[in-house]
Every structure is written in structure tokens, then in C-alpha cells.
Amino acid sequence: MTRTAFYISDGTAITAETIGHATLSQYDFDIEHITVPFIESEDKALQLQRQINRRYKTTGHRPFVFHTFVDQSLASTICDSNSICFDVLKPFTNKISEQLNITANPVKHRTHSIKEHKYDARIDAMNFALANDDGQTMENYDNADVILVGVSRSGKTPTSIYLALQYGIKAANYPFIEEDMENLVLPEALKKNKKKIFGLTIEPARLAAIRHERYANSKYASIRQCRMELREVERMYKSNKIPFINTTHFSVEEISAKIISQMKLERYNH
Amino acid sequence: MTRTAFYISDGTAITAETIGHATLSQYDFDIEHITVPFIESEDKALQLQRQINRRYKTTGHRPFVFHTFVDQSLASTICDSNSICFDVLKPFTNKISEQLNITANPVKHRTHSIKEHKYDARIDAMNFALANDDGQTMENYDNADVILVGVSRSGKTPTSIYLALQYGIKAANYPFIEEDMENLVLPEALKKNKKKIFGLTIEPARLAAIRHERYANSKYASIRQCRMELREVERMYKSNKIPFINTTHFSVEEISAKIISQMKLERYNH
Structure with a gap:
């Protein structure tokens, strides 16, 4: 039975892909992988939400969604789908912010962009x-x-x-x-x-x-x-x-x- | 004030690096990054545990540790250090295994190795x-x-x-x-x-x-x-x-x- 994994971001989705691949490689089911970069508007996010829901209907399995949205409203739109949805940096920023009592300051395109360090x-x-x-x-x-x-x-x-x-x-x-x-x-x-x-x-x-x-x-x-x-x-x-x-x-x-x-x-x- | 981040694995540590970089890019502190791949023995893990502890002593800050160990005993040795320690795939495999009632089967070198798909x-x-x-x-x-x-x-x-x-x-x-x-x-x-x-x-x-x-x-x-x-x-x-x-x-x-x-x-x- 083939399951579906979506890797989604407002940037390249490379981080989401890396984590998603490494996570899913630990399971034996077959996966169809779909990467969707540059989701930068509510319209595109809604369209993608529908695509994820269609997948759920046709396969009978909730798709996996790995995302790295900076914009939390886009993240919500995506995760409102019928999916097993992960904000892949959240578990880490939550713990760091809590333990050090500081706030994360997510900025779009900080990784894998031309602004990246060096x-x-x-x-x-x-x-x-x-x-x-x-x-x-x-x-x-x-x-x-x-x-x-x-x-x-x-x-x-x-x-x-x-x-x-x-x-x-x-x-x-x-x-x-x-x-x-x-x-x-x-x-x-x-x-x-x-x-x-x-x-x-x-x-x-x-x-x-x-x-x-x-x-x-x-x-x-x-x-x-x-x-x-x-x-x-x-x-x-x-x-x-x-x-x-x-x-x-x-x-x-x-x-x-x-x-x-x-x-x-x-x-x-x- | 410079903090230290370690990216550690029994493999290349590329996954740990990718997640660690993306996570820490959301904070404004300066980071010294140290990648340590191929930690495959208890000896090497202990040595690294000491290195992490020395960093804590010299900087006054617990270093961040992002790891992807398959061997849980090596993971424990590393996280027994004075650090803010993350098993970077755990949050995702835990949720997937729980929701689907299946067990993850981590195998070393499944990503970034010659055995990788295609x-x-x-x-x-x-x-x-x-x-x-x-x-x-x-x-x-x-x-x-x-x-x-x-x-x-x-x-x-x-x-x-x-x-x-x-x-x-x-x-x-x-x-x-x-x-x-x-x-x-x-x-x-x-x-x-x-x-x-x-x-x-x-x-x-x-x-x-x-x-x-x-x-x-x-x-x-x-x-x-x-x-x-x-x-x-x-x-x-x-x-x-x-x-x-x-x-x-x-x-x-x-x-x-x-x-x-x-x-x-x-x-x-x-």
C-alpha cells in the first residue's frame, strides 16, 4: 500500500525534504514523495490543502506533511487538511525558546537562499x-x-x-x-x-x-x-x-x- | 556571546546539520558550529561527551546538540552531557509510530549512503x-x-x-x-x-x-x-x-x- 508524503515550504522545501526523507526511511511502507516549494500565498496553500485531501480520499491514508512555513497562517491552512502534519522545526525551537526564555524570530529564505552565510x-x-x-x-x-x-x-x-x-x-x-x-x-x-x-x-x-x-x-x-x-x-x-x-x-x-x-x-x- | 552547536551522527551528520542550521537560524545569537560524523563506538561517544562538557565549562552555556543516532546507547552517552540535546528524528517517528501503531526500524546509513535509493x-x-x-x-x-x-x-x-x-x-x-x-x-x-x-x-x-x-x-x-x-x-x-x-x-x-x-x-x- 503506497502512502504519500508532501514536503512543503514557502522556500525551497529542502529542509522539509531532508527531515521527511530521513524520518520515513525508518518505515517499511512505500511512499510517493511530492515536493511543493514556494507556497507563498493563501490561494496556493488552499489549493494544496485540497490536493492533500484528495490524496486522502483516493488512497484511504492520511498523507504525511512535512513543512517549514514561516507564515503561521499558511501553516494552519496546510495542516487543516486530512494529514499527519509536521512543522519540522517547531519541536526544536519550542524547546530552545522555553529553556533559554528567548523568542525565535523566523525569517523567510534564511536557509538555502543567496542571503545564506557564505x-x-x-x-x-x-x-x-x-x-x-x-x-x-x-x-x-x-x-x-x-x-x-x-x-x-x-x-x-x-x-x-x-x-x-x-x-x-x-x-x-x-x-x-x-x-x-x-x-x-x-x-x-x-x-x-x-x-x-x-x-x-x-x-x-x-x-x-x-x-x-x-x-x-x-x-x-x-x-x-x-x-x-x-x-x-x-x-x-x-x-x-x-x-x-x-x-x-x-x-x-x-x-x-x-x-x-x-x-x-x-x-x-x- | 557565542554559543556552540554540535551536529553528531553515526553517519555523515548531514541530516543533523540541516535541521540544526535551520533551527538555529531563527535565533540571533552567534554560533560556533561543530560537525562530528561517524561516531560509531562507545569510546568515541564518551570522548565527545567530554568535549561537550568542556565547552559548557569554558563558555558557561550548555551547547546545543543535534543528533541522529540509530544506536540508542550512543545517543544516551551523548545526551548525558551538559547540553540541550535533540534526537532530531524522534519527534516525528514518535508521532507516526503512535498514530499508525507501527514501529520505526532505524537502520544505519540509510540516508546519504551508497545504498540510498537511486x-x-x-x-x-x-x-x-x-x-x-x-x-x-x-x-x-x-x-x-x-x-x-x-x-x-x-x-x-x-x-x-x-x-x-x-x-x-x-x-x-x-x-x-x-x-x-x-x-x-x-x-x-x-x-x-x-x-x-x-x-x-x-x-x-x-x-x-x-x-x-x-x-x-x-x-x-x-x-x-x-x-x-x-x-x-x-x-x-x-x-x-x-x-x-x-x-x-x-x-x-x-x-x-x-x-x-x-x-x-x-x-x-x-
């Missing part, structure tokens, strides 16, 4: 990550917060971009290619910034599968080649005392969180 | 966005979910990448350059996929400022050039009935949410 740093970092992706230049390493290294397709690019866009961290990345393998050493530009280097590695079978999708049946994608390259880079990481992780079973979110912890990087999203 | 789609979409950034090829538009168009530096690249990485949406983007302006028409490859096109525009002064950072005092960055290009693309959007938004006052999160709504795109993060 928003520009995140966009700058993303431009940096793109300009310094895949070793296309080694001139900006002095300005990098971290330099990811690893063989082709070990996860450097998605991780660099995630670090930049989510956390405002200036992440460059440099690939070790087949030609380097004969005598694998750190290039001079990397040696100069050795403290910023973080290595990625991956299981050979997974690497071969990923490369195979790109260049099927190539030497590049062969398990033998993958094994050799990974053995060489891991040996080099160890001899240079470069911290590294195996990305095989981790998401970009997890890899990024581990790199930030280990390298003690500052998060500009705070 | 994780691979997000990585594929990001590779697609990078390969189809800035009009470098027009061959894959048949496979795109959306094609962003606009003048240079109007926000196409960050938005494409955010759509891909956050939502798994395959976003290509195509820039209109100065040479196109004389007689601005849609290239054939775009015409074929006209229903996928979404236009970005921006205020001339803001565009000039952004371009100026790249190429100071160039014709490219002049307000006159910016005005002319923006007038031409907006005229073209209108005559071709291409939906578009002005990105000047919006974050990539907001621009993305608006595009998803208007284009009725499927979010693969659900």
Missing part, C-alpha cells in the same frame, strides 16, 4: 573545482583547501564538486594515468602542497566495472590494468604518508565527510 | 552535466532531462551541477556567445529538443560585476555589452516561448527548485 564562497569553490578538475592545471594548488589524487574513475571529480558546492571547500583533483605508473612519484606541483593531498582508492573489480561502462573491453578497463594501477598508487600513498580511503562502499556524501574530518578542513557552509 | 542516478547525472557543460557537445540533448540556456556567467553551470548532484536530473547547458547576438536564433540541436529548454537571465549590473571578476575592464564585462546580450536573449526567450527566470536574487537551490517545478521534472532523489 553563499558566495560555495559558488567560488565550485568554479575552482571545475577549473582545477582532472589535473587540467596545476597552477592554483596554493589556493586549494584540498587536492584529491587517484587513478582515473576512482571518484575524484564527484567528490571535489560535492565538497565545493555543499561546503565551500576549494577542492582540486589530479589523476594518475597509465603513463605515470612505470615510476610513480608525486609531481613537483603536488609535492609543494603535500599537506593538502588526500588519496582515493577503490576495489579493482569496481573500478573495472566503472571503466568498462566508458570504454568497454579496453585495456584501460581490464581488471589486470586496474589492479596494477591501484597497487601502484596505494604503494605510493603509503611511502609518501598520504592519507587515503577506499571509496568502493561509500557515497560522495560519506567520502566528503571523512575527508573533512581527517584533513580538519573548515566547512564554509556553517 | 544513488547511481545522481552520479550518472553529474557525469552527464559535466560532459554537457557549456555547449561543449550538442550530441546528447536527446538524453537530457533539461537544457539550460543563457549568456556567459548567468548561472547555468552551478545550476546544472546542483540539479544533477542533488536530484539526479540530467541537465545540459548551452551558452549564447557574443558572436550569436547579431541574429540570435535557437541552434538546430536545441530546436529539436525545445520542450526541454529553460532560459536563465540576470540583471545587467550583476552580470557585469561577475564578468569583471574574470576579465576586468574587458568589453565582455562592460555594462553595455551585458545589457545588449541580456536584451537579445530575453527577446529570443519570449519570441520562442521559452520559460525563463531571472537568477539575480536566487541561490542555486532556489533556481533549481523553481526549474523543477516549472518544468515538472522528476526528482530522482526521492
